[in-house]
Amino acid sequence: MCAAEPRSPLSVVAVPAHPMIAELPSAIVDIAARRGRAGDLAAAIRAEFGLDLPPPGRFAASGDTTAVWIRPETWLVMAPRGAEGALARRLVETAAGAASVVDQSHGKTRVRLAGAAAPRVLAKGCRLDLHPAQFGPGQAAVTPMAQVGAVLLQRDATPAYELVVGSSYAVPFLEWLTDSAAEFAGTH
Amino acid sequence: MHRIDCPWCGPRDEAEFAYRGDATVRRPAHDAGIDAFYDYVYTRANPRGWHTEWWHHAGGCRQFVKVVRHTMTHEIAGTGKAGDSLPVPAE
Numbered sequence: 001m002c003a004a005e006p007r008s009p010l011s012v013v014a015v016p017a018h019p020m021i022a023e024l025p026s027a028i029v030d031i032a033a034r035r036g037r038a039g040d041l042a043a044a045i046r047a048e049f050g051l052d053l054p055p056p057g058r059f060a061a062s063g064d065t066t067a068v069w070i071r072p073e074t075w076l077v078m079a080p081r082g083a084e085g086a087l088a089r090r091l092v093e094t095a096a097g098a099a100s101v102v103d104q105s106h107g108k109t110r111v112r113l114a115g116a117a118a119p120r121v122l123a124k125g126c127r128l129d130l131h132p133a134q135f136g137p138g139q140a141a142v143t144p145m146a147q148v149g150a151v152l153l154q155r156d157a158t159p160a161y162e163l164v165v166g167s168s169y170a171v172p173f174l175e176w177l178t179d180s181a182a183e184f185a186g187t188h
Numbered sequence: 189m190h191r192i193d194c195p196w197c198g199p200r201d202e203a204e205f206a207y208r209g210d211a212t213v214r215r216p217a218h219d220a221g222i223d224a225f226y227d228y229v230y231t232r233a234n235p236r237g238w239h240t241e242w243w244h245h246a247g248g249c250r251q252f253v254k255v256v257r258h259t260m261t262h263e264i265a266g267t268g269k270a271g272d273s274l275p276v277p278a279e
């Protein structure tokens with residue numbers, strides 16, 4: 001059984017606050033199209049959420065709902081944390097059998113990193129080239145970040161990034177991120 | 189360090205991948221006999237030259253990527269999805 005009120009893994013440790021970093025408490029749901037049903041799933045999601053499931057390397061957003069491509073015909077759907085399981089139930093009803101839906105809200109933690117120095121913060125643990133010529137708003141990637149498997153997306157040109165990591169790794173990941181960002185605390 | 193062009197994710201560092209061996213072996217018929225299955229499981233050619241092999245994009249999209257790599261120079265001639273048939277350059 002799940003706890004009725006999920007608690008962030010970051011709520012039990014004292015990670016120093018940093019002006020560039022904030023947790024985004026989220027409902028996070030994995031949807032994987034069943035064989036041959038990707039078109040049905042895309043149509044259903046478009047009708048219900050008003051967003052087009054994005055191609056590889058991209059994310060799409062509509063209102064406060066975001067869908068990120070993570071694997072062929074598989075996406076992470078994220079929204080601000082609401083009633084427990086509500087987003088997953090809505091996706092199950094929307095997909096109507098066209099997708100396998102797995103609620104990852106307890107298993108994954110979403111963090112925002114924003115500021116002019118953000119690419120330099122991430123560069124210490126990220127193999128991707130985050131120069132604006134190579135990675136920009138609307139793009140997303142699944143890549144190891146500081147030895148932790150992460151979903152990375154760039155929200156805007158600030159640049160503002162969002163990172164989704166496994167909750168079991170959220171504490172050491174945030175410690176790394178905060179440490180990496182420490183030198184930019186006064187300059188962001 | 190290789191840069192492997194994942195058909196889904198684009199060029200990524202080798203460290204995101206796990207090497208998964210020869211991509212040319214084919215499972216024998218179920219009644220082919222123990223020798224054929226021994227070869228299928230264990231016998232590999234270990235060529236000096238172009239080799240078609242699997243690289244699992246474990247740190248990214250988790251798909252198996254087919255890679256044509258030169259075992260001596262480490263040059264990569266092409267990558268593709270699991271079902272793709274990739275041209276192997278002449279030596």
